[in-house]
Amino acid sequence: MLQPPGMDLRVAVVRCEGYSQSGVDAAARRAIDLLGGIGSFVSSGERILLKPNLLQGLEPGRCVTTHPAVVAALARLLVEHGCRVLIGDSPGGGVIYSEANLRRAYARAGYLAVAEETGAALNYDTGSSVVSFPEGTVTKQFSIITPAVEADGIVVVSKAKTHMWTKMTGATKNLFGIVPGLEKPVFHSRFRDERSFGEMLVDLNECMKPRLQVVDAVIGMEGDGPQAGNPRKIAAILAGSNYAAVDTVLARLIGIEPLEIGYIVSAAERGLFDPADVRTVGDDPATLAVPDFRKPSTHTGARSGVVRRVSLSLLQRFGRVYAPRPGVITGACIGCRKCERICPVHAVTVTEGRASIDLARCIRCYCCHEMCTEHAIVLTRGPAGRFIAYFLG
């Protein structure tokens, strides 16, 4: 019998040492069996959108996208159960959501082979439509890609990564990919701080209610994710039906306090879950935790007491001074214009094949940094920002 999406706060944690297909198949199956089996989430005959993290479609070794072995494991389970599976995502806000770009992204991320091996189809429909959500707290409607609108259910298969702006991306943030490419900056422009952006992400998840969340935390990304960080082994597959519960477990695994993350706070404050009620099944998370997982350089530390209070009041007052500023390494820039397209406030201009940034306009959302595959955008703090960062620890 199908579970109502999101009600079960259990999160399956299963050790998975690498990306051999047989190992990933076994780990994914075990994780989902611990939650009652795939039949608890989907029914035979349903059209299921399998939503990976396809951010710009980079090679699996870069650990930016959900590894094809994990996408294949889920696709196989769903196909075996009699579902019609479509793999789809709108990869990144600075990329035009076109058939040609999807084809390139699938090829680079290794998903063409996934479709061939599993019988799942790849989405090439680049249409979208408006979905109303009157119950939304901050967003009453979303523009959503057609395969997500037309699916009977969504299964999210995300990648465990740090994130320069939202601190971490796993289950909850991954669903933002169903907003079509160049419409993403509109949301960044409307929701300019991490907390309000988190409210929007919770609205989106409540609007679309994915049935199942699976996280590829076999090798995640640490440091300046979600694109410019470094691969780091976690050796786990996570699964659950509640996106905030799954992200709570992931945050704890990588040494981030869950209630430092805006979207987890939003879900908790709305009573959609309580982090204290999240429990794990399967392997002991303590044996998989990576407490020294490198946090993004935008992450504030965890000093306590008076020093922290003073630092935070400085931060509230001088947040703009504290936040790292994007800058362009001119020699690395190839003039591809992805940063110019994604910037929600039009602070980036590309002239004569080189990007430049108007820092007076910049709202520090770091979308340009996320989209630059050439690592030509760096984030640095000025002297005052470094001083405050020192006190934050």
Ligand code: SF4
């Ligand atoms: S900074 Fe990066 S994203 Fe922007 S134009 Fe240059 S290479 Fe492209």
Ligand code: SF4
């Ligand atoms: S220039 Fe500033 S506002 Fe524009 S995308 Fe980059 S960080 Fe965001």
